[in-house]
Amino acid sequence: MTSKRPLTLRDVSEASGVSEMTVSRVLRNRGDVSTSTREKVLAAAKELGYVPNKIAGSLASQRVNLVAVIIPSMSNMVFPEVMMGISEVLDQTDLQPVVGITHYKPGKEEQVLFEMLSWRPSGVIIAGLEHSDASRAMMKASGIPIVEIMDVDGTPVDSCVGISHRRAGRMMAEAIAKEGYKRIGFLGTKMPMDHRARKRFEGFTETLAKHGIEIADQEFYDGGSALAKGREMTEAILSRTPDLDFLYYSNDMIGAGGLLHLREKGVDVPSDVGLAGFNGVELLQGLPSKLATMDACRLEIGRKAAEIIAARYSAEAPQDPQIIELEPIISAGDTLHR
Amino acid sequence: MTSKRPLTLRDVSEASGVSEMTVSRVLRNRGDVSTSTREKVLAAAKELGYVPNKIAGSLASQRVNLVAVIIPSMSNMVFPEVMMGISEVLDQTDLQPVVGITHYKPGKEEQVLFEMLSWRPSGVIIAGLEHSDASRAMMKASGIPIVEIMDVDGTPVDSCVGISHRRAGRMMAEAIAKEGYKRIGFLGTKMPMDHRARKRFEGFTETLAKHGIEIADQEFYDGGSALAKGREMTEAILSRTPDLDFLYYSNDMIGAGGLLHLREKGVDVPSDVGLAGFNGVELLQGLPSKLATMDACRLEIGRKAAEIIAARYSAEAPQDPQIIELEPIISAGDTLHR
DNA sequence: CTGAAAGCGCTAACAG
DNA sequence: CTGTTAGCGCTTTCAG
Numbered sequence: 001m002t003s004k005r006p007l008t009l010r011d012v013s014e015a016s017g018v019s020e021m022t023v024s025r026v027l028r029n030r031g032d033v034s035t036s037t038r039e040k041v042l043a044a045a046k047e048l049g050y051v052p053n054k055i056a057g058s059l060a061s062q063r064v065n066l067v068a069v070i071i072p073s074m075s076n077m078v079f080p081e082v083m084m085g086i087s088e089v090l091d092q093t094d095l096q097p098v099v100g101i102t103h104y105k106p107g108k109e110e111q112v113l114f115e116m117l118s119w120r121p122s123g124v125i126i127a128g129l130e131h132s133d134a135s136r137a138m139m140k141a142s143g144i145p146i147v148e149i150m151d152v153d154g155t156p157v158d159s160c161v162g163i164s165h166r167r168a169g170r171m172m173a174e175a176i177a178k179e180g181y182k183r184i185g186f187l188g189t190k191m192p193m194d195h196r197a198r199k200r201f202e203g204f205t206e207t208l209a210k211h212g213i214e215i216a217d218q219e220f221y222d223g224g225s226a227l228a229k230g231r232e233m234t235e236a237i238l239s240r241t242p243d244l245d246f247l248y249y250s251n252d253m254i255g256a257g258g259l260l261h262l263r264e265k266g267v268d269v270p271s272d273v274g275l276a277g278f279n280g281v282e283l284l285q286g287l288p289s290k291l292a293t294m295d296a297c298r299l300e301i302g303r304k305a306a307e308i309i310a311a312r313y314s315a316e317a318p319q320d321p322q323i324i325e326l327e328p329i330i331s332a333g334d335t336l337h338r
Numbered sequence: 339m340t341s342k343r344p345l346t347l348r349d350v351s352e353a354s355g356v357s358e359m360t361v362s363r364v365l366r367n368r369g370d371v372s373t374s375t376r377e378k379v380l381a382a383a384k385e386l387g388y389v390p391n392k393i394a395g396s397l398a399s400q401r402v403n404l405v406a407v408i409i410p411s412m413s414n415m416v417f418p419e420v421m422m423g424i425s426e427v428l429d430q431t432d433l434q435p436v437v438g439i440t441h442y443k444p445g446k447e448e449q450v451l452f453e454m455l456s457w458r459p460s461g462v463i464i465a466g467l468e469h470s471d472a473s474r475a476m477m478k479a480s481g482i483p484i485v486e487i488m489d490v491d492g493t494p495v496d497s498c499v500g501i502s503h504r505r506a507g508r509m510m511a512e513a514i515a516k517e518g519y520k521r522i523g524f525l526g527t528k529m530p531m532d533h534r535a536r537k538r539f540e541g542f543t544e545t546l547a548k549h550g551i552e553i554a555d556q557e558f559y560d561g562g563s564a565l566a567k568g569r570e571m572t573e574a575i576l577s578r579t580p581d582l583d584f585l586y587y588s589n590d591m592i593g594a595g596g597l598l599h600l601r602e603k604g605v606d607v608p609s610d611v612g613l614a615g616f617n618g619v620e621l622l623q624g625l626p627s628k629l630a631t632m633d634a635c636r637l638e639i640g641r642k643a644a645e646i647i648a649a650r651y652s653a654e655a656p657q658d659p660q661i662i663e664l665e666p667i668i669s670a671g672d673t674l675h676r
Numbered sequence: 677c678t679g680a681a682a683g684c685g686c687t688a689a690c691a692g
Numbered sequence: 693c694t695g696t697t698a699g700c701g702c703t704t705t706c707a708g
Contacts, residue, residue, distance in 0.1 A: 006458065006481065008685060019695050024687065032693060049479045054456040055397045056685030059700045064393065074418050083412065087439070096453060098436055101425065115434060118392040120344065141387045143344060227624030257624045264626065286565030286595050288602065346701060357679050362703065370677055394701030397684050 007050045016044035027052060058120070067309050068116035069097045070126040072104040072193075076226070076251065077281045078298055079127070082149065085302020086125065093310050095122060104193040106132045117142050123309035129154035130195045145312040145319075147305040150296075151196050152325045161304045161324040165196045168294055168328045169203025172248065172276055175330055177211040179338060181246035181274055184213060187233050187258070188250030190220040197250045200278065204248065217241040221254070230257020238273075245273055252277035255291045256284050259335060263288060275335040290333035297326040345388045354382035365390060396458070405647050406454035407435045408464040410442045410531075414564070414589065415619045416636055417465070420487065423640020424463065431648050433460060442531040444470045455480050461647035467492035468533045483650040483657075485643040488634075489534050490663045499642045499662040503534045506632055506666045507541025510586065510614055513668055515549040517676060519584035519612055522551060525571050525596070526588030528558040535588045538616065542586060555579040559592070568595020576611075583611055590615035593629045594622050597673060601626060613673040628671035635664040 012027075013020040018037050025031045026041040033041075044050075058064045069086060071079045086097055098121065100112035110132050116124065117138055123145040129152075131139070139146045139157045146158040153166050176184065186204070188197055205215055219237040221229045233254065238244060249255035255277030262269050269275060269289070280295035304324050312319050330336075350365075351358040356375050363369045364379040371379075382388075396402045407424060409417045424435055436459065438450035448470050454462065455476055461483040467490075469477070477484045477495045484496040491504050514522065524542070526535055543553055557575040559567045568591065576582060587593035593615030600607050607613060607627070618633035642662050650657050668674075 009687095010685085020685095021687080021696080022694055025694090028687090030687090034693060037694085049475055051452060051455045051476065051480070053458060053685055055393055055402065055458055056700090057687070059393045059397050059702085060685075060687040062688095062700065074412070074421065080412050080418070114389060117389045120391060120393055137387055138389065142389070225620050225623035227621065229624075231624055253621075260624065260626060282563050283565065283591075285563035286567075286569055286598065288598060348701085358701090359680080359703080360678055363678090366703090368703095372677065375678085391701055394684090395703070397686090398701075398703040400684065400703095 006053070007048055008053070009050075011048060012041065012045050012050050015048055016040045064120050064122055065094050065096055066119055066121040067095050067097050067306070068100065068113075068119075068121040068124045068126075070100045070102060070109065070112055070116065070124065072102050072127055074099075074101060076253070077283050078279055078296065081298040082127075082302040085299040085304075086306045087302075088299075089303050089306035089310060093313065095306075095310060095313060097125075097306075102127075104191060106130075106135070106193070110135045110138075113138055120144075122313050123147070125149055125305045125309065128195060129156060129160065131157075145309050147308050149301050149305050151199070152323065153199050156321070156323065159305075159308050159322045159324075161301050161308070161322075161326070163297055163301075163326050163328045164203075165199035166203035166206075168278070168296075169200035169205075170207040171328070171330060172200075172278075172294060173204045173207035173211075175332075175336060176246055176248070176274065176276065177208065177213060179270075179274065179336065182213060183216045183241075183244045184208065184246045184248060185217045185219070185237050185241065185244040186215050186248050186250075187219045187221075187230075187237060187254060190222040194250075200250065216244055226251065226253030227257040227260070230254030230259075231261040232257075234258035234261045247273060247275050249275070249277045252279045252281045252284055252291060252293050255293070256287055259287065259289065259291050270335045270338045274338060280331060289335065290331075292333040292336035293331055295329045295331065297328060300326055344391070345386055346391070347388075349386060350379065350383050350388050353386055354378045402458050402460055403432050403434055404457055404459040405433050405435050405644070406438065406451075406457075406459040406462045406464075408438045408440060408447065408450055408454065408462065410440050410465055412437075412439055414591065415621050416617055416634065419636040420465075420640040423637040423642075424644045425640075426637075427641050427644035427648060431651070433644075433648060433651060435463075435644075440465075442529060444468075444473070444531070448473045448476075451476055458482075460651050461485070463487055463643045463647065466533060467494060467498065469495075483647050485646050487639050487643050489537070490661065491537050494659070494661065497646050497660045497662075499639050499646070499660075499664070501635055501639075501664050501666045502541075503537035504541035504544075506616070506634075507538035507543075508545040509666070509668060510538075510616075510632060511542045511545035511549075513670075513674060514584055514586070514612065514614070515546065515551060517608075517612060517674065520551060521554045521579075521582045522546065522584045522586060523555045523557070523575050523579065523582040524553050524586050524588075525557045525559075525568075525575060525592060528560040532588075538588065554582055564589065564591030565595040565598070568592030568597075569599040570595075572596035572599045585611060585613050587613070587615045590617045590619045590622055590629060590631050593631070594625055597625065597627065597629050608673045608676045612676060618669060627673065628669075630671040630674035631669055633667045633669065635666060638664055 009020045102109040125147045148156045148160045150162045152162045219233045276292040280293045347358045440447040463485045486494045486498045489500045557571045614630040618631045
């Protein structure tokens with residue numbers, strides 16, 4: 001049963017008594033083939049258990065139904081949701097996503113990109129606008145559609161879909177200032193390569209400054225369970241700077257940890273201390289109270305990016321680059337309005 | 339800068355004045371090449387921004403550095419962790435994982451498998467032991483190493499790495515019975531295709547029966563935020579059958595929802611009601627109290643599976659199938675021992 | 677150490 | 693509607 005040599009079109013051709021070319025046409029639903037030969041071929045292919053060789057097919061046709069998706073991580077809930085958006089759209093085409101993970105390292109990104117491009121995919125969806133010169137050069141030279149996602153604060157190589165994280169930071173700062181909070185702490189990840197968190201932080205401080213407010217204290221972490229880290233960091237920052245009245249977290253998981261911690265301590269949220277996170281992760285629905293957060297439009301980003309690639313894939317003529325900025329929405333939950 | 343036609347070996351050959359064959363050797367570090375020509379080639383390739391065409395390379399060499407990984411979902415935390423184990427091992431080889439998602443549907447699995455096999459990967463890692471006849475036939479006929487993961491209760495096509503979910507269910511039942519719990523409820527997903535949850539349930543009821551205990555009530559859900567669903571289901575099952583003294587959840591997320599709910603209600607856990615989940619998700623570290631659970635050895639499963647594929651990839655001779663059963667470990671947390 | 681020739685398995689482009 | 697002829701871009705194999 002376990003054949004040594006995989007079957008080829010020729011095997012199907014011989015088994016069905018139809019030329020290789022016609023077999024190929026049947027198997028791809030291309031061109032007109034009489035019903036009788038079509039059936040003969042299909043029967044033979046099924047009987048033999050023939051699986052086409054896309055390597056050969058792609059080489060001959062100079063078309064590859066693969067879309068490279070390059071993202072920094074799969075372990076927080078953000079990129080899986082982007083992936084869902086991408087799959088949702090690509091599932092209606094014959095395109096297939098292929099995922100590469102960079103762990104937020106530019107070197108790894110370069111490597112993954114090179115590897116991916118060597119398969120000559122029909123498009124690239126890649127997180128972020130910050131890439132090494134080599135990476136940008138590769139993308140430009142590839143001649144295929146490139147969609148940079150998540151962020152629009154910068155200059156894309158080609159197309160781009162995302163939100164403005166700088167603006168997201170500004171919006172949250174505005175909302176916080178409006179509630180009258182004055183002593184604000186920032187808690188985030190110790191990741192110099194997380195440009196989007198950095199941009200949010202920049203927008204955030206910028207707008208606070210306009211209201212005459214300066215960040216009173218900061219705390220960073222890396223690794224470990226985000227929920228537990230959120231607790232620890234919250235405890236640490238408040239014992240160091242007890243008069244803080246608002247904590248802005250760079251993601252919802254650490255924010256949720258902080259929220260749980262404060263509730264246990266009996267701190268009145270949001271009257272004594274307000275809280276906000278970022279991402280709008282559904283995962284947390286069901287916690288005792290709802291953290292204020294901001295939806296990053298992840299699903300929609302995935303969808304739009306995939307649509308751009310799909311459109312170019314089926315288009316005859318090359319299409320123009322697109323820049324799509326989505327609107328993040330604040331969800332106040334129970335921890336912002338006092 | 340954006341060339342229409344991608345570069346070929348020939349371009350590098352011409353730019354460097356070295357034969358295509360030798361260029362190929364340099365770029366793959368194969369065979370002996372003099373340092374001077376090597377440098378010439380490397381310089382030319384870099385200068386041009388040449389990216390090799392793996393499609394052509396794979397066709398010619400009949401070797402593909404891809405490993406197909408076929409899993410049901412990416413949205414709960416279990417498969418991402420398996421993926422980490424796989425990557426960890428493959429990162430030390432030149433093999434690359436390519437992921438396909440089946441959404442727990444046999445039809446989709448068949449489709450994804452077919453698609454993957456058409457790229458002639460060097461191995462397949464696939465979740466579960468239950469597959470359609472067509473899927474099993476394809477895997478057998480492929481002639482490449484197949485590793486079925488997560489579960490060992492059944493007959494693998496080739497190799498297999500996992501835990502016995504039946505035994506996991508039995509172990510948990512044993513632990514619960516030993517604590518003297520008698521009125522036991524089961525809460526899980528409404529997924530007929532989740533064979534592993536089913537096997538745990540079977541082992542669970544079987545062992546309870548030996549202790550003269552029968553499941554007193556059950557509750558199922560699908561979709562939505564697991565944490566929130568866990569709360570709802572817990573409320574529902576306890577209002578229907580108030581004398582339950584133990585709740586066994588088919589995953590940690592719904593268990594955590596239940597735990598939060600009961601704490602808020604002021605129910606004494608684990609004295610009045612004991613709880614246990616399944617999976618050992620790290621995500622939940624940081625909740626007010628720690629749910630009893632059982633580690634599913636996800637990281638290790640990923641590692642071992644990748645090792646089997648990698649070993650066969652580099653081996654000259656074909657290797658024997660392996661069956662590896664890992665040991666799940668109960669972690670009692672705060673919700674089992676009263 | 678380097679090159680020339682012959683495909684890998686399939687499909688585009690033409691003929692019938 | 694069906695078949696024939698050339699490659700796709702690379703690597704294997706075999707000569708220098």
